[in-house]
Amino acid sequence: xxxxxxEKGAVLQRDGETYAIKVHMPGGYTTPQELRTVADVAExxxxxxxxxxxxxxxxxxxxxxxxxxxxxADLGELEDGATGLCIRYVKMCPGATWCKRGHKATxxxxxxxxxxxxxxxxxxxxxxxxxxxxxxxxxxxxxxxxLIGTAAGWNVMIGGNGxxxxxxxxxLVENVPTENEALAVLDKVVDWCKSLERKCRIGKVVxxxxxxxxxxxxxxx
Ligand code: SF4
Numbered sequence: 001x002x003x004x005x006x007e008k009g010a011v012l013q014r015d016g017e018t019y020a021i022k023v024h025m026p027g028g029y030t031t032p033q034e035l036r037t038v039a040d041v042a043e044x045x046x047x048x049x050x051x052x053x054x055x056x057x058x059x060x061x062x063x064x065x066x067x068x069x070x071x072x073a074d075l076g077e078l079e080d081g082a083t084g085l086c087i088r089y090v091k092m093c094p095g096a097t098w099c100k101r102g103h104k105a106t107x108x109x110x111x112x113x114x115x116x117x118x119x120x121x122x123x124x125x126x127x128x129x130x131x132x133x134x135x136x137x138x139x140x141x142x143x144x145x146x147l148i149g150t151a152a153g154w155n156v157m158i159g160g161n162g163x164x165x166x167x168x169x170x171x172l173v174e175n176v177p178t179e180n181e182a183l184a185v186l187d188k189v190v191d192w193c194k195s196l197e198r199k200c201r202i203g204k205v206v207x208x209x210x211x212x213x214x215x216x217x218x219x220x221x
Contacts, residue, residue: 002065009080010068013061020061021071022081026114027092027107028056034078041074055089055127057081082119087126087190090114091139095132095149102132104149109179113147113186122193124200127161141168144202145189147182150175154182158189158214159206167203170211172218192218 004011010019023038038058042050049061059081063071072080082088090113093099095106110130117128129138129146140146142160146169149155153175160169172189176182192214193202206214 006084008068018062020059021063023058024079024081025057027110087117087120091129093131093137103151104132106130106132153177156185159203161201161203
């Protein structure tokens, strides 16, 4: 029985034979050159399906095992999307740079989050997002950790997830004034998550301990 090959970013498909290779495109931002590379690789290797994913990546679906290395090599500098027990992605909405409803620009802070956290090993599956306002188009409400822009700063939200036991994230810190301070808070939260021995979504831990106790454990106050 074949399995996922996380070190190659290859995920076994339903047919039990072929794989999906995910191309990491932070926040869904890409360039014409990157798209040409993906298109060329798909054509060259006869990959039957190319899909934009929910994680704002592109997946090449239906890659036979013997072609994985060649596909990866031809993708060149395009990084593969994280799989397994790690921080899988940081979703980003367009934010106030482009969206007329946004309170905060999300591009720079989202990219900083991606550089810091994408692929980081944690005890369990972990997803992040940043939204530029409370409309929350990237659904921080169901991510393990994320930021929502407000008129006064960034709300840090923790403990959301989808799946068979969905949970809404809860407010951990309100209106953190600057991007650097918000990133520093995220660093502390992620360090705390990494230190946990529990093998479960963070939302389950938050649910069991209560957000006050979690706050105390993370910030010591
Ligand atoms: S969350 Fe707010 S800023 Fe981001 S796309 Fe939605 S409405 Fe615009």
